[in-house]
Amino acid sequence: MRLFRYLGLLVLAGLAGFWLLTRPERLDPSSMSGMTGDAARGQLVFAAAGCAACHAAPGAEGEARLVLAGGEGFASPFGTFYAPNISPSPDHGIGGWSAQDLANAMQHGTSPEGQHYYPAFPYVSYANAELGDIADLYAYLITLPVSDTPSRAHDVGFPFNIRRGLGLWKWLNVGKGWVMADPGDAQVARGRYLVEALGHCGECHTPRDALGGMQRDKWLTGGPIPGSSKGRFPDLTPNALKWSAEDIAYYLETGFTPDFDSAGGAMADVIQNTALLPPEDRAAIAAYLKALPAN
Amino acid sequence: MISKARISVAAVALVAMSGVGFAASHSQGEFAREIKARQAQMTLNAFNLGILGAMAKGEMEYDAEAAGLAASNLAASSSIWMPTAWPEGSDNASTEGTRALPAIWAGDSDIGAKAQALSEAVAALQTAAGTDLEALRGAIGPVGAACGGCHKAYRAEE
Numbered sequence: 001m002r003l004f005r006y007l008g009l010l011v012l013a014g015l016a017g018f019w020l021l022t023r024p025e026r027l028d029p030s031s032m033s034g035m036t037g038d039a040a041r042g043q044l045v046f047a048a049a050g051c052a053a054c055h056a057a058p059g060a061e062g063e064a065r066l067v068l069a070g071g072e073g074f075a076s077p078f079g080t081f082y083a084p085n086i087s088p089s090p091d092h093g094i095g096g097w098s099a100q101d102l103a104n105a106m107q108h109g110t111s112p113e114g115q116h117y118y119p120a121f122p123y124v125s126y127a128n129a130e131l132g133d134i135a136d137l138y139a140y141l142i143t144l145p146v147s148d149t150p151s152r153a154h155d156v157g158f159p160f161n162i163r164r165g166l167g168l169w170k171w172l173n174v175g176k177g178w179v180m181a182d183p184g185d186a187q188v189a190r191g192r193y194l195v196e197a198l199g200h201c202g203e204c205h206t207p208r209d210a211l212g213g214m215q216r217d218k219w220l221t222g223g224p225i226p227g228s229s230k231g232r233f234p235d236l237t238p239n240a241l242k243w244s245a246e247d248i249a250y251y252l253e254t255g256f257t258p259d260f261d262s263a264g265g266a267m268a269d270v271i272q273n274t275a276l277l278p279p280e281d282r283a284a285i286a287a288y289l290k291a292l293p294a295n
Numbered sequence: 296m297i298s299k300a301r302i303s304v305a306a307v308a309l310v311a312m313s314g315v316g317f318a319a320s321h322s323q324g325e326f327a328r329e330i331k332a333r334q335a336q337m338t339l340n341a342f343n344l345g346i347l348g349a350m351a352k353g354e355m356e357y358d359a360e361a362a363g364l365a366a367s368n369l370a371a372s373s374s375i376w377m378p379t380a381w382p383e384g385s386d387n388a389s390t391e392g393t394r395a396l397p398a399i400w401a402g403d404s405d406i407g408a409k410a411q412a413l414s415e416a417v418a419a420l421q422t423a424a425g426t427d428l429e430a431l432r433g434a435i436g437p438v439g440a441a442c443g444g445c446h447k448a449y450r451a452e453e
Contacts, residue, residue: 009362059448061444095346142435196298225452228452231451231452232453233453246352246353247352250348250351250352253436253439254348254435254436254439254440255439255440255442255443256344256435256439256442257335259341259345260340260341260342260344260348261341261344262439262442262443262446263443263446263447264443264447264450264452265446265447265448265451265452266447266452268443268444268446268447269447271439271440271443272440272443275436275440
């Protein structure tokens with residue numbers, strides 16, 4: 001009898017621990033008070049963060065890339081995730097959101113309803129985005145065209161379809177801070193912000209562990225492309241990437257490699273965004289990549 | 296006297312060798328000539344883009360005449376129209392030595408529109424290349440975007 005009582009307590013303690021560990025986190029409600037976003041600056045944040053690459057409708061080109069209807073699918077070992085509608089539609093997008101809702105989504109992966117997002121949404125990277133940039137991005141996003149396309153449900157099986165469990169995943173992977181602890185100078189620091197936070201380059205170019213977390217000790221060393229038998233995301237560290245800083249910056253501007261082959265696949269989308277950034281930002285990304293440790 | 300075992304070993308070796316020979320000829324793949332021809336066209340494009348890009352990057356001094364010549368060569372090489380080098384079945388799912396995706400030949404393929412976009416960007420580059428360095432710099436980006444537009448949709452990743 002007594003044994004059962006202890007076991008019962010143990011189960012209760014376990015449940016309480018699970019409940020605490022898996023609770024979706026949010027910003028302090030006053031953390032963005034007094035901030036007014038600047039939509040023009042937000043347009044650059046939008047390009048740097050690559051929002052359209054995932055949230056524009058599949059195959060959208062030109063102006064259509066500003067209609068963030070969602071629908072693009074992302075294969076993973078855990079199932080297929082579909083980018084949601086983040087146009088300013090009140091019913092199907094983020095029309096009813098505040099800037100703080102966007103910040104909770106980007107920095108904590110928590111929805112306005114207090115649910116965990118799946119990390120196909122790169123909040124592990126965006127966690128390092130500055131609140132001022134998020135306020136600017138919000139100001140820009142709400143100026144974009146409305147789409148009333150409903151978001152498609154993710155195709156994810158048990159047990160990954162239990163969102164609460166994502167709290168444990170987040171506990172393991174979110175909030176680790178910068179990978180490059182000491183950038184040394186202001187240019188590399190800017191590059192670190194663009195690569196590690198907004199650009200979320202590590203989400204593809206860093207190999208993942210069995211649970212799908214980025215292996216920070218193998219930062220930007222490349223990895224297999226999910227759903228592809230032979231393709232690989234290339235290693236961006238000086239071990240493999242021998243291009244000069246000028247060549248890297250030029251690639252991010254035009255898509256041309258030093259041999260004047262051109263970027264293809266998902267990287268062609270990325271170049272569409274990096275081409276919009278000021279030249280100093282592309283140079284900063286290049287400086288950061290050159291400053292990565294070679295091992 | 297030769298043992299039966301030795302005969303079997305020799306037979307296995309012969310079969311293996313013929314297999315190697317078959318594999319080698321197979322890796323040439325169907326449509327190898329066509330694929331080589333269209334890749335040669337890409338190489339020509341890249342060669343002249345390289346001259347323009349080197350000037351844009353500041354690795355080579357800007358020379359209006361050389362830039363104009365490279366741009367008109369690019370216009371010529373990129374407009375070579377040879378559908379015979381793109382036969383159906385010469386995609387990366389059906390043969391070797393190519394990253395061309397089957398989508399090029401699909402019913403909803405917009406490869407013609409992509410080619411048109413490239414031709415427009417190259418025409419603008421041709422005007423800009425001989426003007427001055429700033430104009431050249433500005434006109435290369437759209438050419439890169441046109442290359443990427445097609446490679447994103449129709450070329451497999453490495």
